[in-house]
Structures are given as C-alpha cells and as structure tokens.
Amino acid sequence: xxxxxxxxxxxxxxLISSQEVVELALAAAQRWQSRINAFRATYAxxxxxxxxxxxxxxxxxxxxxxxxxPLAYKDMFDWPGHRSSYGSRxxxxxxxxxxxxxxxxxxxxxxxxVGFLSMSEFALGPTGHNAPFGHCRNAVDPLRIAGGSSAxxxxxxxxxxxxxxxxSDTGGSIRIPAxxxxxxxxxxxxxxxxxxxxxxxxxxxDCVGPIGRSxxxxxxxxxxxxxxxxxxxxxxxxxxxxxxLQGRKRLRLGFPKDFGAEQTDADVLAAVVDxxxxxxxxxxxxxxVDLPEIGLLHRLADAIQKPESAAVHRGRLTGxxxxxxxxxxxxxxxxxxxxxxxxxxxxxxxELWLRRFVDGALGDVDALIVPTVGxxxxxxxxxxxxxxxxxxxxxGRMTRWTRWxxxxxxxxxxxxxxxxxxxMPVGMQIVGRPFAEAQLIQIGMLFQSLTEWHLQxxxxxxxxxxxxxxxxxxxxxxx
Amino acid sequence: MSEEQNTSxxxxxxxxxxxxGLSVDRRASVAREVMDVADAVAQTPLPPDAEPSSYLRxxxxxxxxxx
Numbered sequence: 072x073x074x075x076x077x078x079x080x081x082x083x084x085x086l087i088s089s090q091e092v093v094e095l096a097l098a099a100a101q102r103w104q105s106r107i108n109a110f111r112a113t114y115a116x117x118x119x120x121x122x123x124x125x126x127x128x129x130x131x132x133x134x135x136x137x138x139x140x141p142l143a144y145k146d147m148f149d150w151p152g153h154r155s156s157y158g159s160r161x162x163x164x165x166x167x168x169x170x171x172x173x174x175x176x177x178x179x180x181x182x183x184x185v186g187f188l189s190m191s192e193f194a195l196g197p198t199g200h201n202a203p204f205g206h207c208r209n210a211v212d213p214l215r216i217a218g219g220s221s222a223x224x225x226x227x228x229x230x231x232x233x234x235x236x237x238x239s240d241t242g243g244s245i246r247i248p249a250x251x252x253x254x255x256x257x258x259x260x261x262x263x264x265x266x267x268x269x270x271x272x273x274x275x276x277d278c279v280g281p282i283g284r285s286x287x288x289x290x291x292x293x294x295x296x297x298x299x300x301x302x303x304x305x306x307x308x309x310x311x312x313x314x315x316l317q318g319r320k321r322l323r324l325g326f327p328k329d330f331g332a333e334q335t336d337a338d339v340l341a342a343v344v345d346x347x348x349x350x351x352x353x354x355x356x357x358x359x360v361d362l363p364e365i366g367l368l369h370r371l372a373d374a375i376q377k378p379e380s381a382a383v384h385r386g387r388l389t390g391x392x393x394x395x396x397x398x399x400x401x402x403x404x405x406x407x408x409x410x411x412x413x414x415x416x417x418x419x420x421x422e423l424w425l426r427r428f429v430d431g432a433l434g435d436v437d438a439l440i441v442p443t444v445g446x447x448x449x450x451x452x453x454x455x456x457x458x459x460x461x462x463x464x465x466x467g468r469m470t471r472w473t474r475w476x477x478x479x480x481x482x483x484x485x486x487x488x489x490x491x492x493x494x495m496p497v498g499m500q501i502v503g504r505p506f507a508e509a510q511l512i513q514i515g516m517l518f519q520s521l522t523e524w525h526l527q528x529x530x531x532x533x534x535x536x537x538x539x540x541x542x543x544x545x546x547x548x549x550x
Numbered sequence: 551m552s553e554e555q556n557t558s559x560x561x562x563x564x565x566x567x568x569x570x571g572l573s574v575d576r577r578a579s580v581a582r583e584v585m586d587v588a589d590a591v592a593q594t595p596l597p598p599d600a601e602p603s604s605y606l607r608x609x610x611x612x613x614x615x616x617x
Contacts, residue, residue, distance in 0.1 A: 262609060305606075307613035370590035377587070401576060408584040413591045418602035420594050425608060480609060505609055506616035 072531050075234035075288040079136045082129075089129070089139025089183060093122035095532035096141035096185050099232040106535045107208045107230060109223040111146040111156050113186035121183045128181075136291045136313075138181030144237045145224050146187040147194060148174050149268035157270050158190040158220070160203045160394040161387055171268025172303065173237060173279050173296040180295045185233065188223030192399045193384070194239060194272045196220055197247050197469040198454045202396040206451055210252050211495060211528065215448045218248030218469075224282050225252040231529040235283035235292050239269060241276045242372060243443075243473025246485040249282050250443035250498025253487045253528050255515065256282040257289045258473075260505045261480030262307040264293075265300035273379035274305075275418065276372060276477045285525050286486060286515025287316075293508060311508050316516045324350060324514075325360035325436035334468055335445035342489025342497040343442050349521055350514075360432045360439060368424060368475035374409055374417035375478070381406025398456045425479050429504055438507075438514055442472050443498035447491035476502060484511040487524040496524070 072078045081087050097115050104110060118141065125139040146156050149167035156162045170178065178184065189207035191199060199207040199222030207222035209215040210229035217226045221238025225248030228236055238245040240258040249256025257280045264279040271277065281292035290313040298310030326347055330340060351357050381388075384403045392400060432439055449465050456462050476483050482505070485498040501511045501518075519525050529536070 260609070260612075262613070307610060309613070309617045367590050367593060370587055373583075374587040374591055377583075404576075405580050405583045408580050409587055410584075413588050415602060416591045416596065417587075418605065419596055419600040420591070421602075422605040422608045423594065423596070423600065425605065480605070505612035 073526050074284045075140060075291060076136070076285065078234050078531060079138075079140060079291070082139055083134060089122040089125040090119065092139065092532075093118050093141045093183050093185060096233050099230070099532040100186060100227070103210070103230045103232055103535050106213050107210050107217065107226045108205050109189055109207055109210075109217075109227040109230065109232065110143070111158075111187050111189055111204065111223070112153065114153075114184060118183050118185045125181055125183060133181065135181050137177065137295060140182050140235075141185045141233050142177060142182045142235055142237070143186045143188050143224075143227055143233045144174060144184070145190050145221050145239060147190060147239065147270035148187075148237065150174055150184065150187070153187065155187065155270065156204070158192045158194070158201050158203065161391055167268065169268065172265040172300045174268070176296050177292070188221075188227055188236060189217075190222055190224075191220035191244075192396055193403075194220040194241065194244060194270065195380070195399050195402050196456075197243055198451075198466060199226075199248060200451065200455060200457070202457055208451065209448065209495070212448075215450050215495060216251060216454055218251040218444075220244040221248050221282065225249045225254055225256065228252070228254045228282050228284060229528050230535065231531040231533045234531060235281055235288050237279060237292070237296070238282050239272070240278045240280055240477065241272045241376060242477050243470045245278075245280045245282060246443050246473050246483060246498070246500060247469060249485050250487070251448045251496060253496030253524065254282055254284055255286050255289055255487065255525055256280065256485050257293060257508065257511075258476065258483045259293065259297065259508055260482045262305050263311070263482070263506065263508065264296050265303040265306040267300055267302035267306075271383050273376040273383070275375050275379060278477070284528070285519050286484060286512050287519075289484065289515075290512040293512075313512070314509065316520060317513060322350065322355035322438075322514065323436045324355050324357050325432055325439040326357050327362050327441060328359045334471065335442055336447050336491070338447060338492045339442055339445055339497050342491070343440065343499045346488035346499050346518065346522075347440050350518060353517065353521060358436050360436065362432055362441075363424065363428055363475075365471070365475040368478045369471065371417045371420060371424070372474045372478035374413050377406035378409045378411075378414045379406070396457060398462070421478065421480070425481070425505075428479050428481070433502075433504055437503070437510055439502040441500050441502060443485040443500045444469055445471050447493055448495035472500065476500075481505055482508050482511055484508075484515050486515045486518055487527075488518070488522070489524060
C-alpha cells in the first residue's frame, strides 16, 4: 500500500484492521526515528486502544475514508493531555483539555492519533533545523534538509510511517517540506481550515493544511477538517467536498513568461517544465502569464509576519529570552521595528494585490503552475544558520516561491514532479483562486494519474533503507 | 520639555525596552530589514478607501461564491 486512499480501501474491505495498521505505524516510527528524527512524541497505548475501539465499531458498520487510519500532527496542535513543544525549549504552559478543531474533526471521522511531529522552533525557518531537539532529516537523504517548518509532518509521510499528517503554513511551511521530501502538501485558502487550538505565529497568514502521499489523500483530509468553526471567526465556509478524478476537461494552465528574477535553478525549472508538458500532452493548453512582482509581495508578507510574530512572542521574550535559539530570537525581534503604519498599509494593500492576481495572472486560466522550492534540496550543513552565524543565501531563496502566496491568501497544492541534479525530489505548485481547492486537487490527481513521482518513496510502514552515513553525523541524530 | 529632550526620552524608552538586547551589528541588520519592508509598502499607492478589513470582506465574498 502506498497511499491513504489505498490503505482506506484495504481497511474497508477488511483486509487489514485498524489495530494492525496502527501497530505498523508505531513500529515504523520507532525504526525510522534514529534516521530522520520525525517524531517528538508517540502515544502507543492510547493509539492502540483507540484502534481496537475503531475495529469494534467497524464490525458494527462504522466506516469512512479516515476510519481507523493512523495520523500524526505537527507538535503545535492542542490535544488533551499533550503539552506541545512548539519545537522549542518553552513548551505549552499546560496540557489543554480541548483538542484543536482540526484534530477533533479528524478524531470524529475515525482517525487514530499516533503522535506529534518535529518542527522548526516556533514554526520559524524553512529548513527543519532545530537546536532544542535535533534537526529533522530528509526521508530520501538524511544528510539533506527535511524542509520547514512542518519538517516531521512531511518526513513521516515520505518515510511511510503514517499515510498523512497535518502541518501549518505561514510562508511555505507545508509546501517546502512536502516538496523536498517528495510528497504532496496543500496550503489551503486563508480561512478554509480552522486554526482554533493551533499555535499562533502570524494570525493574518497562518494556515493549517494536510500533507499526504497524493493529491487525493490531501483531499480526503481536507474534506474532514475544512469549514466554518465557531471557535475561529476567521474560518470561512464552505467545507470542501472530495470527488474522485473527474473526466478530463480541457484545462487552461498559466505558466510564468519569465523566471529570470526569481533565481530558480535550471534543473528545478526543467522538472517543472517537463511536468507542464505532461499535462499539455493530456490536452491542457498552457498560457504565458505575467506574475506580479513576487519579491515585492514577499516583503509585504514580511511587513505583516514580523510584527505579528513579535507581538505573539513579546511576553515570552521578556521573561525567557535565553530559551530561544539566538537566530530564531533575532528573526522575531525584527518585528519590533516595523512601524505600525507600515503593518497596517501592508494589510490594506492585500485586497488590491489579490484582485490584481485573480484578474491578471489567473484571469484567463484554471490554475497557475510555478516551482515550490526554486533550488536543489540543500544539505543540513550548508543551511545551518546557527553554525554559520548568519542566514545563508540558500535559506533566503527557499521561500521565494511560497511566501508571496501567503500574502495573497490563495490556495496552492505542491506535488512532486521530478528530481534535481542530486536525485532529490522537486515539487511544483498548482495555484488557484480563493476556495478553488477542488480544482487544484483535480489537477493534482490528473497529474498523479499520469506520473509516479509521488510513489517514488518507501511503501507505508517500510524499513528505512540502509545507507552509509559519515561518522560525524551520528552524534547529531537523536534517538 | 523641549522637542529635543522629548525625542531623547522616547529613544531611551525604546532602547531600554527593545534595543538594549541587541548587538550593534544586529541593530544595523534589523534596520536594513525594516527599511526593506518600508520600501515595499511605499511602492504601492493606496486608494483613499483602502483598509485592512477590505481583504477579509473580499475573501468572505469568494467563500460565499464557492458555497
């Protein structure tokens, strides 16, 4: 079995029980941990008990696409009895009594929570580096970054430990790790999924979203977690309804005329161009489009994220500044210096830019195709900001294709579409209008029906591959 | 209080609250980041009726259309 959908069908046919798949997931989590450090906590006993209960209920007819499926979540969602670490040395003050809305909805749909996953400290950083708990590592090559900030969410899916997970995305934190680990991830429309009970980073930009092996898997999760929520006034309806791959209508896809200013590596661009040609051969017409100045939108996103993050951390920084990893603290402190008038203007400009984008680049097409990460997947060492004392240029380039879309608030699905010069996964984003997730998922499913990039990772619950690792990396891997 | 004295007091207040924890190098780097943001914001002239909530209203209208 390779995808959540396949696993779900097997469970529906009673070929395998929830108890069996949960035990397999827990065993796989343990086997992979020394290699990729994807988990912060596992809950073996409660997961096994929940799985037994699901099996008994299934005997009485309970079912559904997620019924009895083991899932794990970025370590920043409320769950009764679990104190989130937020990837930091300052964990949640006390264990919550109520689950985050997204997790409560997954639980109600029958999913089984097996654990919580590694993340960048306070969800800040696109590489997956983490000084407090050790870096999460790429499941395809553990010497390379897992991406961030939802590092464990992507690595655990890529390794086949769980069929899907939840992450969060404020500037690319779902799409970047999904891309570099060769899996599929969805940053939904701003407000499509409730953020009640999720760690706050920058309220105007934060999104919760799924990571899975396939676009279909992301759709199955989105169908459960999306929709309005009385606990989160920014959560807007309607709930997404998942549909199987529909007939192949004639798609119109936008593709940027010019990549020059965006510093995209040639091998990454070649993989994305190949993917567009695959869709073209299937009848899609490809239209040249002018992008807005994405560097400018990136900085406008900064004008919002920096002060909002500083406000979130203000209290902790006053009393517990020493508990922050220095470069994370520096990143947050920059927000103190953005004038309130610039912050408000950046918010006020957002609607203008959104309309320009929807009427311009998306005006005549069903979706836009752009890279997810514009560079070949770097190593952990060459992007280690703490060790190098400054942000390497490579780190700055990682969010180049993602952060501007958080400013606009539009949905973007990343799907694996090739390999870079080092044999590492390359992802492309399928970008659409607000609340057009159904269309993006259909395009992703169509692409994945024509290609196998999303399947070029271990089967679910598999053994980690045996790869020789330089001796000097051993001591940085946590058990 | 003179304007100069007032400005100096405000600067001291900001220093004591925030800047005190930053090295001189870091202050320069923060200043560059903030200028970058300010430049970006200044590049787009806003219509007089633009306000932050207009984005939320527009998103709500997209949500309503999608229903």
